[in-house]
Amino acid sequence: MAVYKTPLRDMQFVMNDVLDCNLHYQNIGAEDTTPEIVETVLEAAAKFIENEVVPLYRSADEQGCRWDNGQVVTPDGFITAYQQFIANGWMGLSQPVEYGGQGLPFSLNYAVQEILLAGNPAFSTYPIALWGAISTVCAHASEELVERYVPSMVSGAWGGTMCLTESHCGSDLGLLKTKAEPDGDDSYRITGTKIFITTGEHDMVENIVHIVLARLPDAPSGVKGISLFMVPKINVNDDGSLGSPNKVACGSIEHKMGLNGSATCVMNFDGAKGYLIGVPNQGLNAMFTFINESRMAVAQQGPATMERAYQGALAYAKERLQMRAPVRKLPDQPADPILVHPDVRRMLLTQKALAEGGRLMTFQCAQLLDVVKDSVKPDDVALAEKRLALLTPIAKGFLSELGQEAAALGVQVFGGHGYIREWGMEQIIRDARIATIYEGTTGIQGLDLLGRKVLAGEGALLNLQVEEMRECCLRCADTPRLQYFTSILNSKIQDWLQLTAKIAEKSHDSNEINAAGVDYLMFSGYTLMAYCWLLMAEAAQQAIDRGDESGFYHSKLKTARFYYERILPRTLSHAQAALSGAEGLMAFEDEDFCAE
The missing domain is CATH 1.20.140.10 (Butyryl-CoA Dehydrogenase, subunit A, domain 3)
Structure with missing residues (x-):
């Protein structure tokens, strides 16, 4: 079985040659994040993950997580690997210094995250869920809650989850039923059941902070009546120490087709003590x-x-x-x-x-x-x-x-x-x-892309992206080995705008947006990736022009051409499908779907 090795040279090419992370970090006030630090972090992350986390890839899949009377046991080796992960400082790499983190830019942590995702995607869910919880608490919770909870989250001693989904509503969060009732002080009693909760319960941390969507008693219906709460597995005292168990329990874990080392839980909140994050009835925004x-x-x-x-x-x-x-x-x-x-x-x-x-x-x-x-x-x-x-x-x-x-x-x-x-x-x-x-x-x-981000704003966001892409085409147009790419990409940009305009003509019918959404997204993705390949071809050609004749840069140019010749033409079928409209889909009666 092939063993994953971190593609450090490719990652460095993207960060240094294409995106100039050094200049970027200077522009955002992170001058201390020097190229030497970036290289050191990536090499150390690759070494740690390849040696300690990658070897658990297959065994964790075969063993999976085990649920036992409300407790979840993770696969063999996960506890040790997680303890080493936090001991080596990876959990706090881009977290606030004032709460024990190292304060490095998010994008550097994101590079480490790719190595983690490729090396062992099941293991990666535990820190990734916690990073999202930390960001949410820091952005929206009161200063008191941040001071009480975040240091132990940044250290990795506590975990974090996102609790949205309920069995009857899935992604339609306006239907959620979990209740939040004021408890007479600054807390609330949270009651309800959430499903598909990644890392909702496990044995690698001493506490888990659940970020929960729920409804206040007087909340309006739909998404405008959703509030956000912090609900710890173990109650936290004012000084940040752990108190009594909260009324939170894992009812079961899901038996999935993959990511078996990641605990996906049914979480029951039975009058659990929780704390409001942000503004009442604006929880979904937070x-x-x-x-x-x-x-x-x-x-x-x-x-x-x-x-x-x-x-x-x-x-x-x-x-x-x-x-x-x-x-x-x-x-x-x-x-x-x-x-x-x-x-x-x-x-x-x-x-x-x-x-x-x-x-x-x-x-x-x-x-x-x-x-x-x-x-x-x-x-x-x-x-x-x-x-x-x-x-x-x-x-x-x-x-x-x-x-x-x-x-x-x-x-x-x-x-x-x-x-x-x-x-x-x-x-x-x-x-x-x-x-x-x-x-x-x-x-x-x-639907989000086409309906909310493009059509609702009359194409303003799309035009921003198109302007950037055209500037790149103009910049590369005089370079002979890049003219092939700029000619095709300019044409594809025009196709993207025309496709958007044609769909907009039918946007009064919401079925049309729904029917075109996925094909429009795929067309957009292939076009954006063509832009990415032009950027990489430009960087590769610049390196060659400086005298670097290594095969690495020539390979980039060959791969860019392969993408343009073999993959980018997929946009043609997506455009045709997107413009075919909803009529052919909605013409079917319910009985037409009968299996007999």
Whole structure:
């Protein structure tokens, strides 16, 4: 079974050559985050995760989590690995210094997060959930609550969760029924049941802070009547020490197709003591701090999955001897490595192009979030927020879908062996499958993108992105080896605008937006990834022009061309499908769906 190795050279290429993280960190006031610190952090993270976390990948899948009378036992090795993770300072890497963190930029932690997601996605859910909880508490809770809770969360001694979903409402949070009743002081009694709660209960921490959506007694119906609460598993005294157990219990854990080492829990709140976060009846707005950070983590699961699948498939393709090539690679052997066969190369290059393009797309989002979190320039923050509003649903929906494709291609390269558990490829599919579902399905991301982010604002957010892409095309137009890319991307940008305009003509019918949403999202994603590949081709060509003739940069140019020739044309079918309208879908009567 192929073992994951951190693609440090590719990560450094994206951060240094393409995005100039050094200049970026200076612009947001993080001058102390020098290139040397970035390199040291990435190398140390790679070493730790490869040595301590990656070896648990398969065993955690086979053993899974165990529920025993309300207690959840994590797979063997998770407690030790987690203790080492926090002891080495990884939990607090980008957390506030005043609460025990190291205060480094979010995007540097995001780079570490990719290694974690690729190395062991089940293990990664525990720190990722906690990071989102910390961000939410720091952004919206009272100073008193922050002081009491956050230091122990930053240290990793306590965990954190996001509690949204209930069995009857799924993503339709306006239907949630969990109640919050005032308790006569500054606390509330929280009563209800939440499902699909990632890391809701486990044995790696001494306390878990649940971030819970619930309704006050006089709340209006729908999403306008939702408030946000902090509900600890163990009550916390005023001095931050642990008190008595709260009325919170894990009713069961889900038996899933993948991520078996991640505890996915049914959580019962039976009059549990909780504390209001933010403003009454505006809890969903506050929870979007958590939701958006989680969507970025899920987006990153896409290229992490692609990278792991690619590494496994490539190693196998180099060694597996099958059939003889027209020009023999190993004439003394009965067959040649399957790497020489064009169709195997098509699959491998698809994985490679998507993984590297997806990495840049997610790192662009991470740098924008750096600006939102750390910049002292209001105009820069406002612009970054606008760009993130457009990019977040695309990155989450598009990259999680492509993660499924890359994982399936990994199995295909292995042939029958890919279907066998011992080779490790089928686990990649199982672990990645949830990514298109949680934090909002691909359909919900498409509706968010097309309805809320593009059409509702009359294309203002889209125009911002288009302007940036056209500036890049103009900058690269005079470079002979980049003209091929700029010509195609300019044309694709125009197609994107025209597609948007045609859908807008029918936007009075909400069914039209719903019917077009996913295809529009995929069209947008492929176009944005083409822009990412132009940026990488530009950086590679600049390195070559400086005299660096290493194969690394020439490979980037070849992969960019592969993307433009073989993958970008998928936009044509998505555009046609998006414009086909809702009529063909809604013409079916209910009885037409009968299985008989």
